[in-house]
Amino acid sequence: MKWTSSFIFTSKEPPSDAETISQKLMHQSGMIDKLVSGIYSFLPLGLRVLKKVSNIIREEMDNAGAQEILMPSLQPASLWKESERFGKMGKDMIVFKDRHNREMLLGPTHEEVVSDIVRKYVKSWKNLPLMFYQIQTKYRDEIRPRFGIIRSREFLMKDCYSFDRSDNEAENSYFLMRQAYEKIFKRCGLNTSVHTADSGVIGGKFSEEFIASGDCAELEIGHIFKLGTDYSEKLHVYFMDRDGIEKPAVMGCYGIGVSRVIAAIIEGNYDNHGIIWPISVAPFLCTIVPVNMSNSTTIETANIIYEDLISSGIEVLYDDRDESAGVKFADADLLGIPYRITLGRKLAERKVEITERKTGKSTDIEIDKVKTFLIDNFRKLL
16 A cells, blocks of 8 residues: 555554553554543544454354344334343443334343343254354443543444353363463463453353553453343243253353453554554554655666565565655654665665564565565464
């Protein structure tokens, strides 16, 4: 992508209300735009990262045997009354009446909806175990939204639900999800610790939360629960066991704050100049920075490198703006793109300078070896 054709607007100063480094840098790098308190738009740069994090999650969920579905955000309050959870979230739940005077809500979570799906179709022990997941927008009317996308009123979440025939099977599902979470966070470049947690309004017998290391004290990015049979009994999610006895399914639920993961990555990967994206989630893998846009040889060479990388499937941002080298270098660092390809004085020797964002190490590389150099380094870091 060429910068002049993209929607990337950087800023030297963070918003006055920014409290965390992720909130500051996401605004400064043009990843998000604040509509009102706790509600944000993901701009093209931010959406690229969000998609990469989502794809990592999808891959590991699929590998763990979960099946992806998509449930509605709009839910009937009657279902929550059936599970006896209606009202327990207080004013955090966004509730309203439709034109037919029926109470409805915007889903903060989906235990009730997924249970309704399973109880309609699963009748026999032969239909279990099952695991479903979705990546979907959730709504919680936070009394005090803070820290940008870390504590917001609308956010993207991966929620997964398991249905098993016995406690032993449920333990296995829980263990599979715990392992999957560890893989997801590692692939995202996160260091996490796991702690026994309060299950809150979700309920259940036991839960653990995944806390990301970083500067923000609120970075819980994942939470996994052993729900037991509470929801199954109240919502009548029963199956006929092989011995002919009707039994409630044993449930578990597993959440990841997808948008929160992005903030957590930044909180653990930045310096005084900006973000330092891990290769796995970077919006672009490299950026091409021609120092002199008035030099025809520089532009011609930059175009050749750009087309070669694009044709090889390498995500590259070509900074073709008519700006000073200082501005371009500062923006490349702010955006946190892993490698910067600089076309400057070394071009006379048919070489470019490739700088690694994380270490600051620069290497002079012959023009026809740029692609090979980058691919070799990508493989080492993935």
